[in-house]
Amino acid sequence: MKLNTIKPGMGSTKPRRRVGRGIGSGLGKTCGRGHKGQKSRAGGFHKVGFEGGQMPLQRRLPKRGFVVYGKKQIQEIKLSSLLLIDQNEFDISVLREFNLVKSIDYPVKIIADTQACTRAIKLKDLAVTRGVKDMIxxxxxxxELTIEDVNGI
Structure with missing residues (x-):
C-alpha cells in the first residue's frame, strides 16, 4: 500500500451538492429552497427554538426545582482506607494529614464497605454509619461523638 493510493471506501463519501446548475440537476432555479419565505432568503435564519413569534416551548413550560446553595457537603471515607493507615486514633486533622479528605471545613462520615474491622481503632468527632459503629x-x-445525630449527617 502506498500513501498516494489511499482513498475512502465505496459509499462512505458523497459528492457535494451543486445547486443552481439547471433544471435537469433537480437543484436549479430555487436551488432546493422552495418558493418565498424566510428560509428561502440569503441570511434567513432564526435561533434554535424560535416558533415564529409564538411563545417557545422552553418558555411555556413551568420551571421546576431549584439548587440548594446551603446544602451540606459530606466527605465520605471507607472504613477499609482507615485500616490501611498505621494509627489507632483518628480525627479530621489526621485524615487531612494522610490526604483522605480535601478540606476540614466539611463534615466527614465513615462508611462501611465489604471489609470488616480487624483491629481496635478510636474515632473522635467523625460521623459514622450504624454498621461501622457496630464493626468498630x-x-x-x-x-467518640460530640455530634448528636449520627445518621443526620
Missing amino acids: EHAGGRV
Missing part, C-alpha cells in the same frame, strides 16, 4: 465496637474500638 465489635473489634474492641471506640467511637
Whole structure:
C-alpha cells in the first residue's frame, strides 16, 4: 500500500451538492429552497427554538426545582482506607494529614464497605454509619461523638 493510493471506501463519501446548475440537476432555479419565505432568503435564519413569534416551548413550560446553595457537603471515607493507615486514633486533622479528605471545613462520615474491622481503632468527632459503629465496637474500638445525630449527617 502506498500513501498516494489511499482513498475512502465505496459509499462512505458523497459528492457535494451543486445547486443552481439547471433544471435537469433537480437543484436549479430555487436551488432546493422552495418558493418565498424566510428560509428561502440569503441570511434567513432564526435561533434554535424560535416558533415564529409564538411563545417557545422552553418558555411555556413551568420551571421546576431549584439548587440548594446551603446544602451540606459530606466527605465520605471507607472504613477499609482507615485500616490501611498505621494509627489507632483518628480525627479530621489526621485524615487531612494522610490526604483522605480535601478540606476540614466539611463534615466527614465513615462508611462501611465489604471489609470488616480487624483491629481496635478510636474515632473522635467523625460521623459514622450504624454498621461501622457496630464493626468498630465489635473489634474492641471506640467511637467518640460530640455530634448528636449520627445518621443526620
